[in-house]
């Protein structure tokens with residue numbers, strides 16, 4: 044790895060203490076959910092206060108570790124006894140919740156519909172289920188919306204929110220703005236002018252003829268009906284979306300960018316970094332996850348691996364003579380060659396990783412590297428250990444740097 | 447081993463980032479090398495296919511990237527235009543822009559409209575026999591079911607209209623296991639495997655397309671057999687490492703680092719093997735499962751695609 048400089052362990056504590064909201068973002072599968080949970084656990088254990096981690100689709104083992112059963116928006120507390128079983132006496136309280144997409148959408152409709160009857164009609168509309176699942180950026184928006192709601196409730200000192208695996212990580216940042224655009228778009232307007240007058244105005248237009256012929260006027264009618272209902276929620280939605288956007292820009296909010304050092308996630312993380320700064324959003328913490336050990340790029344280890352590879356046969360003879368029959372020369376030589384070969388394979392990967400790490404870690408808050416953890420986070424103790432690495436537990440994690 | 451390339455339409459899918467584009471591009475290359483006129487189509491027009499083949503942009507109308515090999519990117523607006531012209535025979539005067547935007551908008555609400563334009567184009571290429579094989583670098587798990595189910599699902603929503611009347615021939619192509627197959631790509635990791643298993647089940651329940659093959663990509667090599675492992679453990683002992691260091695004239699720390707790296711490789715491999723067992727159990731014994739080695743060097747671009755194609759060729 045690029046020579047990591049020692050960092051001030053207080054930096055992360057200071058950051059976390061100053062913030063009320065941490066939004067974990069990054070490309071798919073890099074460890075956003077795990078990192079969000081580990082950070083929340085570390086804060087609850089070390090700094091204290093009431094900490095909530097809002098997860099999106101956690102892996103089964105992680106959900107189990109957090110005591111999350113089934114779906115539903117309810118937060119559950121991770122009992123102090125679980126911490127103690129993991130050998131930690133927590134200063135604060137850790138809560139976990141799982142984002143339930145459809146329940147959150149339904150709640151949103153109930154909140155913003157002008158009356159219960161309209162809400163009922165929207166919820167019963169056959170197109171609604173589909174929209175709520177597939178509306179582009181819908182998931183991202185819901186995550187941000189839930190965050191806002193929890194923040195408004197004010198029952199937690201710190202909210203750590205995980206985000207859905209977007210096809211494009213940037214969608215997340217623009218989700219509130221897009222929700223506003225959606226409601227002000229001309230097409231929505233067009234679709235929601237009363238059907239009769241639209242027929243009169245537009246029946247003669249070529250678009251309508253084509254659309255009607257290809258899709259059938261019944262479908263157009265269904266869609267229009269749906270949007271007319273949906274339109275009734277406009278005011279509430281737009282106001283809410285801009286409040287969500289303000290919260291993301293608030294001084295009390297910071298972003299946690301999670302990435303691995305593989306080519307594609309790394310490139311996306313670089314883009315995400317640029318996008319955050321372009322939108323004046325605060326990037327407080329960068330976590331490089333599942334990194335390979337820095338010793339892989341040590342020149343002295345490389346030299347040793349080369350020597351092992353070159354001297355495998357001779358070495359095996361020697362060891363086999365000393366090894367009292369337990370180290371047969373042929374097998375030993377094979378093992379040594381494999382060991383050296385594997386080192387050089389992984390060294391290639393680690394060298395690429397360290398170049399990317401250098402690019403990523405320039406010019407912003409705290410950067411933390413979390414090593415690949417075999418048999419990873421099967422329980423709270425695993426989470427706490429990862430949290431310790433992020434937190435900069437003395438002696439545990441030498442691979443941290445602050446620029 | 448499998449008759450994968452004997453089919454005419456292959457949808458390559460799986461979790462984001464597992465190697466769908468890599469595998470689709472390699473399958474295309476392999477098929478073209480076997481003399482098949484092959485089309486590879488990227489459904490999400492991110493430009494990854496053109497990066498894989500190291501060629502220029504791959505437009506909707508296709509770009510020849512090698513002998514017998516064409517690459518294209520899906521574009522639902524272009525597909526709509528082609529559809530209107532060729533199938534619906536609707537005279538489109540002037541710009542299609544507003545129509546396309548409106549379709550886009552309606553498609554946001556109505557399931558299957560956008561999907562049918564995607565799948566329709568692919569089935570059309572198969573039906574017209576422009577190619578012997580169409581390999582689709584399909585969408586990730588989340589969207590692919592919607593795409594494959596679109597021709598049958600759309601009937602529920604679109605009760606009249608031309609689109610409705612055009613789905614039968616598509617279903618015929620998609621439902622014929624000798625013609626169409628899905629290839630699920632995964633990696634030996636927890637989430638990709640559980641998504642793959644999930645997807646395999648949903649394909650069977652919710653679509654007419656059969657699972658043809660599962661590809662486990664990025665599989666690490668097995669360093670040691672049982673005997674080697676025992677020897678390795680002994681070598682990791684303190685006195686053995688010291689003897690090695692002394693003999694080679696390097697530091698004990700350096701030797702330890704090299705051994706530790708091997709141990710990490712073994713552990714990652716073992717973690718992965720556990721996930722692959724889950725995969726096998728989840729998809730059942732009858733589905734062919736193909737392993738592709740982890741590429742330690744540069745894993746993108748034409749050279750990497752060739753390497754993957756070669757491994758696929760050996761396995762298939």
Ligand SMILES: Nc1ncnc2c1ncn2[C@@H]1O[C@H](COP(=O)(O)OP(=O)(O)OP(=O)(O)O)[C@@H](O)[C@H]1O
Nearest residue numbers: 071072073074075076077208333414415416419636
């Ligand atoms: N440091 C680590 N070492 C080893 N495995 C890890 C590490 N961090 C996370 N993982 C594993 O990687 C997988 C993906 O992690 P996680 O679910 O947190 O990612 P994600 O970014 O939330 O994914 P998605 O985008 O699908 O939501 C999980 O199986 C997790 O256990």
Ligand SMILES: Nc1ncnc2c1ncn2[C@@H]1O[C@H](COP(=O)(O)OP(=O)(O)OP(=O)(O)O)[C@@H](O)[C@H]1O
Nearest residue numbers: 306462463464465466467468664739740741745746
């Ligand atoms: N066998 C392999 N060994 C090492 N790296 C690989 C291998 N196959 C693919 N990769 C790397 O994994 C990354 C993702 O591959 P690819 O783009 O094919 O995935 P994808 O599933 O198409 O992703 P997306 O969901 O973003 O479209 C690329 O950087 C690629 O180089």
Ligand SMILES: [Mg+2]
Nearest residue numbers: 075076099100
């Ligand atoms: Mg996640």
Ligand SMILES: [Mg+2]
Nearest residue numbers: 466467494583
């Ligand atoms: Mg791809």
